[in-house]
Amino acid sequence: MEFLNALVALSNYVLIPAVAYGSQLALGALGVTLIYGILRFSNFAHGDTMAFGAMVTILFTWLFQSWGISIAPLPTALLALPFGILATAALLLFTDRVVYKFYRKQKAAPVILVIVSMGVMFIMNGLVRFIIGPGDQRFADGARFIFKARDFKEWSGLNEGLAFKTSQGITIVTAIVVVAALFWFLNKTRTGKSMRAFSDNEDLALLSGINPEKVVMYVWLIIAALTTIAGVLYGLDKTFKPFTYFQLLLPIFASAIVGGLGNPIGAIAGGFVIAFSEVTITYAWKKILVYLMPDSLDPSGLVQLLSTDYKYAVSFAILIIVLLFRPTGLFKGKSI
Amino acid sequence: MTVNWKNIGLFALVAVLIILVGIFQSPNAALVILNMGLISAIMSLGVNLQWGFAGLFNIGVMGFVALGGLATVLISKPPTTDAIQAGGLGILIALVLGAATIIATILMRSKMAAGRSRSIATLALLVVGFFIYRWLLDPSVEAVEAVTPAATGYLGGLGLPVLLAWPVGGVLAAGAAWIIGKTALGLRSDYLAIATLGIAEIIVAIMKNEDWLTRGVKNVIGIPRPAPVVPYEIDLQNSASFVENASSLGLDPVMASTLYVKLGYSLLFTIVLLMILWLTQKALNSPWGRMMRAIRDNEVAAEAMGKDVTARHLQIFILGSAVCGIAGAMMATLDGQLIPSSYQPLRYTFLVWVMVIVGGSGNNWGAVLGGFLIWFLWVEVEPMGTLLMQLITSPMADGYWLKAHLLDSVAHMRLLTMGLILLLVLRFSPRGLIPEK
Numbered sequence: 001m002e003f004l005n006a007l008v009a010l011s012n013y014v015l016i017p018a019v020a021y022g023s024q025l026a027l028g029a030l031g032v033t034l035i036y037g038i039l040r041f042s043n044f045a046h047g048d049t050m051a052f053g054a055m056v057t058i059l060f061t062w063l064f065q066s067w068g069i070s071i072a073p074l075p076t077a078l079l080a081l082p083f084g085i086l087a088t089a090a091l092l093l094f095t096d097r098v099v100y101k102f103y104r105k106q107k108a109a110p111v112i113l114v115i116v117s118m119g120v121m122f123i124m125n126g127l128v129r130f131i132i133g134p135g136d137q138r139f140a141d142g143a144r145f146i147f148k149a150r151d152f153k154e155w156s157g158l159n160e161g162l163a164f165k166t167s168q169g170i171t172i173v174t175a176i177v178v179v180a181a182l183f184w185f186l187n188k189t190r191t192g193k194s195m196r197a198f199s200d201n202e203d204l205a206l207l208s209g210i211n212p213e214k215v216v217m218y219v220w221l222i223i224a225a226l227t228t229i230a231g232v233l234y235g236l237d238k239t240f241k242p243f244t245y246f247q248l249l250l251p252i253f254a255s256a257i258v259g260g261l262g263n264p265i266g267a268i269a270g271g272f273v274i275a276f277s278e279v280t281i282t283y284a285w286k287k288i289l290v291y292l293m294p295d296s297l298d299p300s301g302l303v304q305l306l307s308t309d310y311k312y313a314v315s316f317a318i319l320i321i322v323l324l325f326r327p328t329g330l331f332k333g334k335s336i
Numbered sequence: 337m338t339v340n341w342k343n344i345g346l347f348a349l350v351a352v353l354i355i356l357v358g359i360f361q362s363p364n365a366a367l368v369i370l371n372m373g374l375i376s377a378i379m380s381l382g383v384n385l386q387w388g389f390a391g392l393f394n395i396g397v398m399g400f401v402a403l404g405g406l407a408t409v410l411i412s413k414p415p416t417t418d419a420i421q422a423g424g425l426g427i428l429i430a431l432v433l434g435a436a437t438i439i440a441t442i443l444m445r446s447k448m449a450a451g452r453s454r455s456i457a458t459l460a461l462l463v464v465g466f467f468i469y470r471w472l473l474d475p476s477v478e479a480v481e482a483v484t485p486a487a488t489g490y491l492g493g494l495g496l497p498v499l500l501a502w503p504v505g506g507v508l509a510a511g512a513a514w515i516i517g518k519t520a521l522g523l524r525s526d527y528l529a530i531a532t533l534g535i536a537e538i539i540v541a542i543m544k545n546e547d548w549l550t551r552g553v554k555n556v557i558g559i560p561r562p563a564p565v566v567p568y569e570i571d572l573q574n575s576a577s578f579v580e581n582a583s584s585l586g587l588d589p590v591m592a593s594t595l596y597v598k599l600g601y602s603l604l605f606t607i608v609l610l611m612i613l614w615l616t617q618k619a620l621n622s623p624w625g626r627m628m629r630a631i632r633d634n635e636v637a638a639e640a641m642g643k644d645v646t647a648r649h650l651q652i653f654i655l656g657s658a659v660c661g662i663a664g665a666m667m668a669t670l671d672g673q674l675i676p677s678s679y680q681p682l683r684y685t686f687l688v689w690v691m692v693i694v695g696g697s698g699n700n701w702g703a704v705l706g707g708f709l710i711w712f713l714w715v716e717v718e719p720m721g722t723l724l725m726q727l728i729t730s731p732m733a734d735g736y737w738l739k740a741h742l743l744d745s746v747a748h749m750r751l752l753t754m755g756l757i758l759l760l761v762l763r764f765s766p767r768g769l770i771p772e773k
Binding site: 112 | 466745749
C-alpha cells in the first residue's frame with residue numbers, strides 16, 4: 001500500500017508532468033535541430049517563433065469562442081491550430097525571402113546567420129508583444145481533466161490522487177503523432193529523402209539535382225508546424241506569456257545539443273533527458289519519501305535538491321556536462 | 337594623419353541629438369540619456385573586445401552586468417551585524433566546502449584512470465558533497481533571512497566606498513568568465529553562445545532567489561553614492577552657497593541640484609570610458625591586438641604560427657567580460673539600487689550586441705558611437721512611436737478598439753525598431769557605421 005501510494009505520487013507529480021514537458025521540449029528541439037542540420041545555423045528566433053504561432057492560434061481560438069464554435073471536451077485551440085501554422089508558415093517564408101536568402105546566396109559564416117536570427121528574434125518578439133501584449137493570456141477551454149485526483153482516489157482507495165490533465169494527454173498524443181509523421185516524411189517521401197541528403201552532403205545533393213530552394217522551403221514549412229504545435233501545447237499546459245517562450249530557448253537548445261545537434265532522434269531523447277532532470281531535481285521529494293521510508297526516518301525538510309527557480313540551471317548543467325564529456329551529444333550529431 | 341570628417345560628424349550628430357533632447361524635453365532627460373549612454377558605450381567596448389577583436393560570440397552580457405551590480409551591494413552596503421552573527425560563518429563554511437568539493441572532484445579525476453570506477457567515484461563525491469553543503473547552508477540561510485526581513489534579511493556588504501565596487505565588479509565578472517571560458521571555449525562558436533546565455537540566466541536566477549546575498553525580489557535600495565563627486569540633492573538644497581550659485585545662474589535650486597548630481601555621474605563615467613577606450617585602443621594597435629585579429633581571421637594559420645589560440649581566447653573573453661562587469665557596477669551605482677528582476681536579456685545582452693554591430697565591430701570608436709546612438713534610439717523610440725501612432729490613429733474614432741490598442745502597444749515598438757535596425761545594418765552596411773580599419 002505504502003509503495004503503491006509512493007508510485008502514484010511519483011506519477012502524479014513527476015512522471016506525467018515530465019513526459020508532457022519533455023514532449024514539448026522535444027518538438028522545440030526537433031525544430032532547432034532541423035534548422036541546424038539543413039540551414040546550418042543555430043536559430044535564436046526559435047522561441048519567439050513558437051510564441052508567434054501560439055499567439056495566432058490564441059487569436060483564432062478567441063474568435064471561435066466568440067462565434068460559439070467549440071469541440072468540447074477538447075480545447076478550441078486544436079481547431080485554431082491549423083490557422084496558426086498557416087500564419088507562421090507565411091511569416092517564416094517571408095522572413096526567409098527578405099532576410100535569410102541573401103546570406104545563403106552569399107554563403108555567409110554560420111555565426112553571421114546566428115546574429116541575423118537575433119535580429120529576427122527582436123522583430124518577432126516585438127511583433128508578438130505589439131499584437132497581444134506582454135502579459136499572461138488564458139485560452140484553454142474544454143474539459144480540464146481526463147480524470148481527477150479525487151475520482152482516482154475513490155476508484156483505487158489509495159491516499160494519493162492521480163490527476164491527468166487534458167492538456168497533458170493532448171500534448172503526449174500530439175507529440176507522438178507529429179514525430180511519427182515527421183519521421184515518415186523524412187524517411188519515406190522523396191522530398192524528405194532529398195532533405196536528408198542535403199543535410200548530409202550539400203554539394204553531392206546539389207550535384208544530384210536537388211533544388212536547394214525547395215528543400216529550404218519545406219524546412220520552413222515543417223518548422224512552422226513544429227513551432228506552432230510546440231508553442232500551443234506549452235501554452236495549453238502551462239500559460240502563454242511571450243517572455244517565457246524566449247526563456248524556453250535555453251532548455252530547447254540544451255535538448256538539441258544533448259541529443260546531438262542535427263540528429264532528430266537525439267533531439268527527442270534530449271528533450272526527455274532535460275525535462276526529467278529538471279522535474280526530478282526541482283521536485284520536493286518529501287511526499288514520496290514519507291511513504292517509502294520507515295516512520296523513524298521520515299525526512300524533516302522538503303528534500304528538494306534545488307528550488308524550482310533554478311530549473312534553467314539544471315538544463316545548463318547537463319548541457320555543460322555533455323559538452324565536456326561528449327561534445328557530439330548522446331546520439332552522434334554534427335561534430336564540432 | 338588625415339582628419340576623418342565622417343567619424344567626427346557621426347559623433348557630432350549624436351551630441352546634437354542629445355542636446356536637442358535637452359532643449360525640447362528637458363536638460364534632465366538629456367543628462368539621463370548621456371549617463372546611460374556612457375555606460376552603454378563601456379558595455380559595448382567590452383563586447384567589442386570579445387567579438388570585434390577575437391570573434392567570440394558571447395550572449396551572456398546580462399550575467400556579467402548583473403555581477404557588477406552585485407559587487408556594488410557587496411562592497412558599499414553596511415554589514416548587517418546581527419545577520420552575520422546569526423549565519424555568516426555557516427554560509428561561509430558551506431560555500432568553502434562547496435568549492436572544495438568541486439576542486440576535489442577535479443583533482444581526483446586527474447589522478448584516477450578513466451573508467452567506470454572513476455565515474456562512480458566522481459558521482460559519489462559530488463552527491464555527498466552537495467548534501468553536506470545543503471545541510472550546512474540551509475539553516476544558516478534561514479537564520480540570516482529571519483533578521484528583520486523587511487529592512488535587511490541579508491548579510492549586507494563591507495561598507496566600503498562605492499567606487500571600489502567598480503573594479504570589484506570587473507573582477508567578479510572576470511571570475512565567472514574564467515569558469516565559463518575554461519569549459520566552453522575551444523568548442524564551436526554556437527556552443528559558447530548557448531553556454532554564455534545559460535550562465536547569464538543562472539547568475540540572474542541566483543540573484544533573484546538567494547535572499548541572504550541580494551535580498552532577492554525585495555531589492556537592495558539606497559546604495560551609497562560616490563561622494564564627494566556626487567552628493568545628495570537634499571544636501572545641496574540645504575547648502576546656502578549652492579543655492580546662491582544656482583540662483584546666480586538663474587536656476588531653481590531643486591532643478592540645479594538634480595542637474596549637478598547627474599553631471600557628477602557624467603564626469604565619473606566619462607573618466608572611466610576614456611580610460612577603457614584608451615586601453616582598448618592601445619591593445620588594438622599593439623602586437624597583441626594584431627595577434628588577436630590574426631587568430632580571429634584564421635585560427636588554423638595562427639595556430640600553425642605557434643599561437644595558443646585557446647589561451648588567447650580565454651584571456652580576451654575574461655577581459656571583455658570584466659569590462660561589462662565594471663559597466664554593470666557603474667549602472668547599479670547610478671540607479672542607487674539593485675533590482676535583480678530588472679535584468680532582462682533583451683535589454684542587457686541583445687541590445688548591447690545591436691550597439692556593437694551598428695557602431696562597427698572591431699572598431700573601438702564604432703562601439704562607443706553605437707553605444708550612444710542605440711541607447712538614444714532605445715529611449716527616444718517610445719515618444720517618437722507615440723507621435724507616429726497618434727498620427728496613424730487620428731482618423732479613427734475615439735474609443736475604437738484598434739486605436740486604443742495601437743496607442744497602448746507603443747512601448748513594444750522598441751524591440752521591433754531595434755531588430756529592424758540590426759537587420760538593415762547587417763544587410764546593407766555589415767561593417768557598421770565606423771568600420772574596422
